[in-house]
Amino acid sequence: MATITALRATPISIPLAAPYEWSGGHYRGFSRTIVEVEASDGVVGLGESPSPDDATIVNTLFASRLVGADPTDLADCERRCLGSVRELKALGDISSLQGFTGIEIALWDVKGKLEGKSVSRLLGGRVRDAAPMTEYFAFREGREQSPAEVANYCAKMVENHGAVAFEGKVGARDLATEVAMVREIRAAVGDELPVRLDANMAWTTEKASAALKQFEEFNIASIEEPVATLEELACLRARTKIGFSTHCGNLREAVALGVPDAFVIGFGLFGGIRRTANFIAACAPFGVNVWFRSPDAGIATAAQLQLVAATEELSEPSQTLLRWHDDEVITGGCFVPQNGKVTIPDEPGLGVSLDPTALARCHDRFVQHGQLDLDPPGLTPPVSP
Numbered sequence: 001m002a003t004i005t006a007l008r009a010t011p012i013s014i015p016l017a018a019p020y021e022w023s024g025g026h027y028r029g030f031s032r033t034i035v036e037v038e039a040s041d042g043v044v045g046l047g048e049s050p051s052p053d054d055a056t057i058v059n060t061l062f063a064s065r066l067v068g069a070d071p072t073d074l075a076d077c078e079r080r081c082l083g084s085v086r087e088l089k090a091l092g093d094i095s096s097l098q099g100f101t102g103i104e105i106a107l108w109d110v111k112g113k114l115e116g117k118s119v120s121r122l123l124g125g126r127v128r129d130a131a132p133m134t135e136y137f138a139f140r141e142g143r144e145q146s147p148a149e150v151a152n153y154c155a156k157m158v159e160n161h162g163a164v165a166f167e168g169k170v171g172a173r174d175l176a177t178e179v180a181m182v183r184e185i186r187a188a189v190g191d192e193l194p195v196r197l198d199a200n201m202a203w204t205t206e207k208a209s210a211a212l213k214q215f216e217e218f219n220i221a222s223i224e225e226p227v228a229t230l231e232e233l234a235c236l237r238a239r240t241k242i243g244f245s246t247h248c249g250n251l252r253e254a255v256a257l258g259v260p261d262a263f264v265i266g267f268g269l270f271g272g273i274r275r276t277a278n279f280i281a282a283c284a285p286f287g288v289n290v291w292f293r294s295p296d297a298g299i300a301t302a303a304q305l306q307l308v309a310a311t312e313e314l315s316e317p318s319q320t321l322l323r324w325h326d327d328e329v330i331t332g333g334c335f336v337p338q339n340g341k342v343t344i345p346d347e348p349g350l351g352v353s354l355d356p357t358a359l360a361r362c363h364d365r366f367v368q369h370g371q372l373d374l375d376p377p378g379l380t381p382p383v384s385p
Helices: 054-066 074-082 085-090 095-115 147-161 175-189 205-218 230-239 251-257 273-286 298-310 356-369
Strands: 004-022 025-039 044-049 130-132 135-137 166-169 195-198 222-224 243-246 262-265 289-292 341-343
Touching (some): 004 356, 054 095, 095 298, 147 166, 147 175, 205 230, 230 243, 251 273, 262 273
Parallel strands (some): 166 195, 195 222, 243 262
Antiparallel strands (some): 004 025
């Protein structure tokens, strides 16, 4: 039987090719933790955790608890690190659960490599070989700065890459400018391609109601978090035909309130692949869609792809900023959408390998510049209407 011999967690930062504007300021890139789990037979599993802060808890606390454990016994490994997940959630503290995420993903990678199967096949088999993805749009520094320029970018994504769905930021500039942007996008890509919007909680209920009224004429599929809470979202339900999505993974509250129509999730909300799969299955009977958020580095992206491959319910396109990433930690660089899809690896485990040089480069960037998804001090966020 293989046993865990060592764990390493490395915080990294990956910049975007150009920062984009959102309701909180300027998004320059993202920082994550890369986890490596070594097994006694030489297999190394790869994982990714959603915060660079997770590296500390993995290296100083979880690593010692897992040495000697069976890497294929995920339940035992979870107990060693977390104890009772139900108790953690009852206390309202999911920091440990989030920190465990990268380990859990790496354990699936180890198990797949030991058994010679992709994670999707460990999860029960593949229902699809390619994952649907949106293309992203926003006002970007040094790139698209006018509605016409954003629309031209979207048109090029259709022409050059066969894009079949879009998602983009609103709530970053004045409403008139953003309505003009969406109008120009529709003129550029036609009326049929799905377009989602993401407001990042930019508006009050009344401002959101006014904004949605203007966006309705452009056949918007959904808008993510126009307001801050599910209660506020419920107040908007009768005022618009546009669907709602949110990062708040509270299914019980969502069912009670009748919103949202979809959850936009990452593995850190649940502690890894297994509990994420359980959440998606729980949403299905209530008709609530699920898709993945973005951005992530290539290891978490590979984990998302494996779960999409194995899960019939994950049929809606996930968000992706992959085309905007300016670095990557996996061998061969970023996954790249083509014709609205990303091909899903079927090699053992997650189907990706770590590039040690790239990992060192991305870690050094974190050490030198800190957490990239936080605006530098003194930078004034755009003003929302």
